[in-house]
Amino acid sequence: MMITISTFTQIVFVVIIEIGMLADSTSLPSTLHSGQTLTTNNSLQAGNLFLTVQSDCNLVAYSNGRPNKVANWATNTNDHGKNCVLLLLQNCNLIVLSDTLRIVWSTKKTSKNGPCDLYLREDAFYIVDSKNILVAKQTLP
Numbered sequence: 632m633m634i635t636i637s638t639f640t641q642i643v644f645v646v647i648i649e650i651g652m653l654a655d656s657t658s659l660p661s662t663l664h665s666g667q668t669l670t671t672n673n674s675l676q677a678g679n680l681f682l683t684v685q686s687d688c689n690l691v692a693y694s695n696g697r698p699n700k701v702a703n704w705a706t707n708t709n710d711h712g713k714n715c716v717l718l719l720l721q722n723c724n725l726i727v728l729s730d731t732l733r734i735v736w737s738t739k740k741t742s743k744n745g746p747c748d749l750y751l752r753e754d755a756f757y758i759v760d761s762k763n764i765l766v767a768k769q770t771l772p
């Protein structure tokens with residue numbers, strides 16, 4: 632009886648570990664640190680929510696499960712530049728930068744306490760400075 636329970640427990644653990652590995656291998660990063668960029672056609676992911684720098688320069692949040700990938704939120708900067716990237720600056724300002732180094736969009740929120748981190752959640756992104764103070768929040772309804 633002891634052996635049966637032990638074997639069952641081991642099987643359950645193996646299944647849980649494999650589900651965890653599967654989730655890891657299919658998830659994109661959900662954070663961006665100061666100095667890091669998210670380049671064209673790449674995404675951050677939190678659950679079903681993707682924050683993507685589209686090739687048209689629009690930064691778009693969409694829920695994967697929605698039909699036709701209807702956008703939850705966007706910067707509406709489509710065609711404002713080419714090969715745009717999302718960049719979190721040392722001062723916490725989050726910018727969309729074109730390949731001609733033009734800032735096409737930004738949160739306009741800065742902190743003296745950089746560097747900072749952007750955390751994507753399924754309903755919002757948060758930018759927090761090195762003292763854990765919230766610098767910017769954008770809901771992604």
Ligand SMILES: *[C@@H]1O[C@H](CO)[C@@H](O)[C@H](O)[C@H]1NC(C)=O
Binds near residue numbers: 671672686714
């Ligand atoms: C982004 O994806 C589009 C569509 O697949 C493609 O035409 C374009 O070359 C890609 N751009 C980059 C910078 O990867």
